[in-house]
Amino acid sequence: MNEPTPYQPRSRERPTELDATWRAASNAHYALFAETRGTIAVPGEIWTILAEHATEEDQLLLAVITAPLNGETVAIIPLASESLYATEWDLAIPSAVLGYEVIAQVKLAGTVASAQLDQRLSSLPPHVMGELEELAHAAEQGASIPPAHLSVGPWVLSEADQRLQIRAATAQVLRRYMNPAYQDPSREWLSFGSILLRHSRAIGVELDTLIEPEWARIAHDELDLFERVPARKLAALLQKLQVKWNERVRDSLYKLVLDRYNPTEALQGSALARRQGKRTPKAKRSKAPLERRERAAEEYVTAVENGLSEQ
């Protein structure tokens, strides 16, 4: 697995004054420099986007340009005016930017052809663009939860939350306009760490207070559970968090063990080599064979399942 790239915020300082004239000022600025800058869309601008085979009855998609990929394609993040259904992956865009409140849906990001860009509406203030980039970066890195300080909607705490269905349905509709960046926009639900974090949030308890300090990376799906966490202790944790054992929880746990299982003897072997003065290999330590990891994952999941039924 690749190391996550550290995020470099463009600007985190909020400007001191802005109001509802932002949209008009943004368009005036665009008009002043239009002759010198040409007609290309630049990151941070908000455009209307036509469906690929648009008709007069169609709606236009509103989106923020995040990157011009090449002359013919641009990366976008769609905007929606249904802010009531904002999740933790939807950034609230201040109403001054367009004249009404919208949310930027980073989990529905994608690419469109430049020819689909129809009309420029406004642009994001630098600090809002900085927040959007930060949220989008977290999503790209596969983070199960977004950075804490952003203006986003309430967390999704349950699989039954209608906002997940709305997001999935919106993703379907958006296929008429764009190529999606995420095949499954609700993928964060497949992460075991995310499930633990969401349930701890749901019962109002910090996950850190329920786990041993050396398990801290469990929330980020970076812990070798098989080696570090006894199955009965994990079962007890699931019970404390009121996590209902179902297929999704089982699958995410299986996947985590499969991804992270790294048998102790490999560590010992490496440590021994270092002690004997041999060079540590530059390449990452290779994982145990797939068959062995599958066996470990199956064994661990079954042990947790048994632990739960005993409790």
Added chain:
Amino acid sequence: MTSALTDDDLRRLRRSGGAAACNDQKILTMLREIVERCPDEKIHWLLGDGRDEILAGWLERRLIAPGRLAAMIDKANGVRALRALAAKDLQQYADEQRRSELPRRLFRRLDKLLRANPQRFQVMILSDKPGSTYWTLAGRPASAIFSEREQELRAHVFGLALNTLTETPGAGKQTQFLSAAELERYAFGMLERTARGLSLDQLLLGLVQTFGLKPSFQELPEEDLLNDHPFESERQGIETHDPPEFPGNDATLPAARALIDSLTARQTDVLRCIYAEPDNQREIATQLGCSQATISTEKNAIGIALNACAAPDEQVEVLATTIRHLNGTPQ
């Protein structure tokens, strides 16, 4: 007679940011037609006021102030799409008006439900005001009360995936919004999921905020009538989901003043015109009695002056402040 709205009109209105649409005769004519043609059975509970009043209320409470008209214009690819969006919005407005009493009724129903089921619900902290009384599960009493964070409250309500009763436009009576069984599932589910005590006001606020049940215009009652007012907790400090806004302190004023000082009188006029109609150079030239080439030259000069006064990241904000200052409304 006003000519019909065209797709070009829509593009023009989008350029000007929707604000002009509120006074655009063609838009107003279209909206009036939609109200006039709406079948009686779909909005019968509003008809007592007359259709002119319905149009005025729709414009004032839904289309203009919250910016819905601008949002619809931005989204509509053509006039036909705008008509469809507007007709749907009118129905939503009518439904919203119809359920303006809903929060109050839900408050009473929840209060009755909690008191009528001592085997399931018990008082955790008693208050002389029903809305401030905290409740917990009788079978699993909570040891702490729910923190007053609206986002978290909404997250739990969404998590319960409530089945709401749909409003039938033609029905004579308004629906209850939640059946009795579903309301009980809500109260129990919230207390169970949060594992904390919740006040009646918080339980109601969860529904109101999650499903957008709060009427968009409601005069607040007098303080002495607040005893069991549904939104009391909100007024006492529960964070509401207002959109984030920009702070009001103006640090760009010095740059804006510098820009104004460096512009000629004509350049100031050109800037004002560009601000009002950014794409219409020909119209601006006619308005100011000069050629388009002159406007182009003046635009370049304004751009150079702006570059000298502000960094690229600050220029939009400086322009906004400049215009406000020129219009006599500096912060």
